[in-house]
Amino acid sequence: MSPPLVESLEWLDGSASVSELDARFSSRLSALDNLNYASFRDFTQYLYKKGILVRENWMNDAFPSEFVARFSRQLNFFLDIEESTVAASALLQRILEQRVALIGVGAVGSWILRELVQLGFQRFVLVDPKPLSPADRTRNALFDHTRIGEPKVVIADRYIHSQAICPETRIRQIPLDIDTDVASLIGDDVDLIINTADEPYIGATSIKLSRYCIENGLPLLVAGGFDAHLASLSEMIVPGQTPCSDCYAMHFEEALQDWKPISHPIIDRRRGFGGLPSMSAFAASAAVLKIVRLYSEKGGDVEQGRGEFLFDKYDIDSFKVERNPNCPTCGNSMAQQPHEN
Amino acid sequence: MKTEIAPSTHWLIRPSVSVIPLGDGIFDFFQSSTRRSMRFRLRPEIAGVITNLDGGMCIEDICAEHGASVAQVGSLLGVLHERCAVEPKLVREAIDKTDFYRVLNFLGDYFPAEELFAAFDRVCSARVAILGCGAVGSWTAMQMGHSGFQNFTVIDSDTVEESNLNRSIFLREDIGLRKAQAIKAALHRISLNIQVQPVFEKVSDADRLRMVLSEARPDIVVNCADEPSVDLTSEWVNDYCSKQNIPYVIAGGYNLHLSLIGMTVSPGLSACFNCSRITLDQLEDESLRGVRRLWRPKRNLGSLAPLTGITSSLAASEVLRLAVASERLVPAMWNRRGEFNFLTNELSFVDLPPRPECGCVSHVNGGSQFRPTHPLT
Numbered sequence: 001m002s003p004p005l006v007e008s009l010e011w012l013d014g015s016a017s018v019s020e021l022d023a024r025f026s027s028r029l030s031a032l033d034n035l036n037y038a039s040f041r042d043f044t045q046y047l048y049k050k051g052i053l054v055r056e057n058w059m060n061d062a063f064p065s066e067f068v069a070r071f072s073r074q075l076n077f078f079l080d081i082e083e084s085t086v087a088a089s090a091l092l093q094r095i096l097e098q099r100v101a102l103i104g105v106g107a108v109g110s111w112i113l114r115e116l117v118q119l120g121f122q123r124f125v126l127v128d129p130k131p132l133s134p135a136d137r138t139r140n141a142l143f144d145h146t147r148i149g150e151p152k153v154v155i156a157d158r159y160i161h162s163q164a165i166c167p168e169t170r171i172r173q174i175p176l177d178i179d180t181d182v183a184s185l186i187g188d189d190v191d192l193i194i195n196t197a198d199e200p201y202i203g204a205t206s207i208k209l210s211r212y213c214i215e216n217g218l219p220l221l222v223a224g225g226f227d228a229h230l231a232s233l234s235e236m237i238v239p240g241q242t243p244c245s246d247c248y249a250m251h252f253e254e255a256l257q258d259w260k261p262i263s264h265p266i267i268d269r270r271r272g273f274g275g276l277p278s279m280s281a282f283a284a285s286a287a288v289l290k291i292v293r294l295y296s297e298k299g300g301d302v303e304q305g306r307g308e309f310l311f312d313k314y315d316i317d318s319f320k321v322e323r324n325p326n327c328p329t330c331g332n333s334m335a336q337q338p339h340e341n
Numbered sequence: 342m343k344t345e346i347a348p349s350t351h352w353l354i355r356p357s358v359s360v361i362p363l364g365d366g367i368f369d370f371f372q373s374s375t376r377r378s379m380r381f382r383l384r385p386e387i388a389g390v391i392t393n394l395d396g397g398m399c400i401e402d403i404c405a406e407h408g409a410s411v412a413q414v415g416s417l418l419g420v421l422h423e424r425c426a427v428e429p430k431l432v433r434e435a436i437d438k439t440d441f442y443r444v445l446n447f448l449g450d451y452f453p454a455e456e457l458f459a460a461f462d463r464v465c466s467a468r469v470a471i472l473g474c475g476a477v478g479s480w481t482a483m484q485m486g487h488s489g490f491q492n493f494t495v496i497d498s499d500t501v502e503e504s505n506l507n508r509s510i511f512l513r514e515d516i517g518l519r520k521a522q523a524i525k526a527a528l529h530r531i532s533l534n535i536q537v538q539p540v541f542e543k544v545s546d547a548d549r550l551r552m553v554l555s556e557a558r559p560d561i562v563v564n565c566a567d568e569p570s571v572d573l574t575s576e577w578v579n580d581y582c583s584k585q586n587i588p589y590v591i592a593g594g595y596n597l598h599l600s601l602i603g604m605t606v607s608p609g610l611s612a613c614f615n616c617s618r619i620t621l622d623q624l625e626d627e628s629l630r631g632v633r634r635l636w637r638p639k640r641n642l643g644s645l646a647p648l649t650g651i652t653s654s655l656a657a658s659e660v661l662r663l664a665v666a667s668e669r670l671v672p673a674m675w676n677r678r679g680e681f682n683f684l685t686n687e688l689s690f691v692d693l694p695p696r697p698e699c700g701c702v703s704h705v706n707g708g709s710q711f712r713p714t715h716p717l718t
Contacts, residue, residue, distance in 0.1 A: 069503040077643030081683075107443075111650070118507050118646040135440040137531055138487055144530040163506070163513055227357070228373035230447075233686055261359040261371070265395035271437045272356020274374035274447030277487035278657040281480070285650030289683060292647065300684040307686060311375050314602070314655065314673045316688050 004028055005043055014056035018044055051083035062089035066165055067096075071120055078296075087297050092120055094295045096166070099123040101186040103176050103205070104197035105152040106130075107139035107275060108225030111284030112194060113156055114141045119288070122164035125186045126153045127197075129175040135271075139280060176205050182212040192219050192291070198226040203249065210237055210245030214330050219294055220245075223287045224308075230279040233307035233318065234287040236294060239330065242303040247324040282309055344422050344455060346400060346415040351430035353396035357446050358426050360392055368392075370426045375450040379424055381417075390414050391421075396430035428454035441489055451670040460665045461489065467664035470494040470559035472544065472574065473566030474520040476508040476644065477592045479527070480653035481563060483510050485660060486528040492536050493528065494557035495521040497566075498543035508646045545569075547577040554581050561663050562589040563656060564603075572618075579606065579614035583701060588663045590674070592656040600648040602655040602679035604693055605663065611675035613701040617693040624691070651681050 004025065011021050018041065025040040047053035055061070059068045059075050062085070068075075071092055078088035100121055102109055105128040113124075131151050137143050142155050153171040161167045172185060176197055186193065193213060195206050206222045213220040217239050224232020237244050243251070266272060286309070293299035307318030325332045346352070354360060361369040366382045368391070383391060389407035391414075400418070404411045421427040432454040436445045445461055452460045469490060471478050474497035482495060501515040501523050515523040521539035528535045538557065544550045544566065554562065562582055566574040575591050582589045586608050593601020606613050612620075655674070662672045679690040695701075 066503075071507055072504060073644040074507045074646075077645045080643055114510075115646045115650055118509075120507070135442065138441055138443045138489070141483075141487075143487070145532060146530070228359075228371075228376055230374060258363075259361055261361045262392050264356065264359065265354055265393050266356045267395075269356035271442045272433075272446060273443070274357050274445075274450065275443040276447050276658065276661070277484040278654040278661070279447075281484055281650050281657070282654040285647040285654065286686065288647040288650070289686065292645070293684075308376060309688075311658065312377060312673070314679065314688060314690075316686070317376075318686070 004032060005040070008040060008043075012044075012047075012053060051079055051085070051088075054079065054085050058085040058089075063092070067092075067120075070165065074119065081296055082298055091292075091296055095120045096122060098191040098295070099125065099168075099189055101125040101127065101190045101193045102156075103127045103186075103193065103195045103209070105140075105142070105156045106136075106196060106198070106225075107280045108223045108283050108287070109194070109196035110139075110141040110143075110152075110156070111280050112196065112223060112287055113159070115284060115288040116291070117160055117163050119292070120164075122160065122166055123168045124156075124160055125170045125172065125190060126156050127172045127174070127176060127185060128152045128156075129173055139275060139277060141280075141284075175199070176209075178204060178208060180208075182209065190218065192221065192294070194221045194223060194287070194291075196223040196225065202226060203245075206235075207245045207249060211329050213237060214239045214244055221287055221290060223283060225275070225280055225283040227273050229283075229308060230275055231282045231286075231309035231311065233309065233316070234283065234290055235306060236290045236303045238294070238302055243321050243323045244327060244330040246329040247327045248306075248321060250324050250327065251321045276311075279309075279311065344419050344453070346418045346422070348401035348404075348411050348415065349399050351396045351399050352418055352422075352427050353394045353430055353433060354391070355426060355428050355446075355449060356433075357449070370421070370424075372425065372450045374447045377450070379426065381421075383417075384409075387414060387417060391417070391427075394427060396433060422453050422455075425450055425453055432457065444489055448665070448670075452665075452667070456667075456669075460667060460669075463666050464661060464664045465489050465491045467560045467660075468492040468494070468558065469561045469563060469660060469664070470496065470554060470557045471563045471565060472496045472550070472578065473564065473568075474499070474524050475565060475567070476505070476649040477653045477656065478563070478565030479510040479520065479524055480649055481565060481592060481656045481660070482524050483527060483531075484653060484657035486531045486535055488657065488661060490660075490664070491532075491534060493524075494538045494540060494559060495524045496540040496542055496544060496553055496557075497521045498541050508644050508649045543568075544574070544577070547580055550574075550577045551581050554585075559587060561660055562587055563592060563660055564589060565592045565656070575614045582606070583608045583613055588672075590656055590659045590663070590672075591678075593652045593678075593680075600651050600681035600683065602652065602674060602681065602688070602690075603659075604676070604678045605659045605672035605674040607663070607672065607675065609702045611672070612693050612695040613699065615701060616696040616699040617678070619696045619699060620693050621691075645683075648681070648683065655679075 008025055022040045075088055078091045082088045131149050132147055142159055147155055151173045153173050157169050157171050160169055195209050197205050209220055220237040222235040224234050294302050305318050305320035307316050309316050357373045359371040363369055368381055370379050386407050386409040390403050390409045404414050436442050449457055471482055474495050497520045499520050501511045501518050505511050511523050519541050525537040525539050528537050542553055564575055564578045578589050588607040590605050591603035593603045659672050659674050662670050676694050677690045677692050679688050681688050
């Protein structure tokens, strides 16, 4: 870049129009006695196409002032990723409109919910059968000791309604069991399902939800946060694009065929597992990043693979699992419905 | 330290530890919280005892049932206790009774049962000062409050604005409140037993910080302040903490480093902030040769909630590691800093070793010897 153009970058602070700056640039060149440099207008046009230069009021053109006040810094981040104001605005708009079914408002589900609401998600179906317990103080991001005993879905619902700008919610204080009818549990207008329910067992509920999602062309996020997966990077399942829960189950059945723990001598281990709030926050944040990437146009690979953040040295142990062509749920013989944003 | 295992005591395999037979008498003990393994080759009668340890029978009786030597089993249990695979039934019952069982079970991967409650007490009693209560500061404070920390000094003069809500713990009803006051209210929703001293102070120079911290007398400092710049506030924190021998964590989450995993400093044991500057300046000299910084005073910078979540989770983990004050669980961010990549979900680290030319005391020990950073309780 020529030195006058470098100098002109500092003028681009929204205080003057391109025409005015073009005139200033011309007189600067005259002062330097050099008229051979590239056009200032071409230069600004190039920066605009790259999303580096933006109109001063681009956010206000796209959203009411209340949304701009809340999300201006986030829109700036989206601009970095999406490289255009139109795409950045569209990403926030999608976030505001998506209806998310969150199964489980516990150790990771509650942290995911807080981050999603911060991001602008405001339409939710919340499913959790349990009340807030005293021990939730070490794991639930919505913990309030004055509300111990209240259903977690009610507490989560109140949180959404107090924070979101245009909230719209449904709550279901019942468990997701193996024989639950998913459609009647969450309704038929959901755009994304997040499974954080570790009871009866997250593997089983995820396979059930994954089959429902493949059939209905819905994305499913299976979060971590339990037992040996305290800070898992979660799994994003997108029909037609990524492995489904059956693919993962088949993969691990083979990979772990020689890894069979003995039946643990302690029968009831419910208070025996560990966890740190910081690990839950990490798992939730990694999951929410996958959700942002899902709705982003240029956010990169939706599912970078399975991964575990290891507390010991802060390493991430990750590996890619491919779709299984013989999968009875999403394999080659099944009709696919690619996900569209 | 090896524990004597009395034959009359009751022991069990920790519930979060899985035992996997690998054949040829070899057993893998897998700590599920931290995903770490240890392997032992066991004779059949010893394996019979170990794999059935449910706390029901005393060691003497269970050895008799399996025809195993009490002395040999006792010796092995001593090792398994030291390696955090087994625990006495009495300790299990004590863990089960508390609301903090998740945190205790997690720390139990690092601390043998007989040291566990003392380590957790150190977490509860550690006095932590958080400088800067923005996005990362507020999230870090909350994670610490959920973990059991009970003594906070939170330092910030700002008030909560609508634009803070997209990434911090503040609520709509907090708008207009001082951030430090809003954090106090949030921590008190977790427990009224948490002591929070809010300091509505705009720390604008090293002297001011010294006065605030001298009054707070923290055991640990967390720097989440990026005004006027993270480099300046870190320099002030380093100056005070080095003289007072107080460990500190530099959190990330600011411009260009939204997902930075900051370094942890224990004066005399690890590189200090000034050591890191020497290394980073050298690295920048090489990568930024010819780069000119633009003067752009009115910037509205990007931010994203989950990146704040990741940065704060690592900061909170580092404070926990400092608070347990033990060589069994030392900071993972001594002598380095890291960055989480939004696009690839990868963590990368830069080594920041102690620099003798810095003149600090880090090179004397270089992290080789541990000593507690605050009085053991």
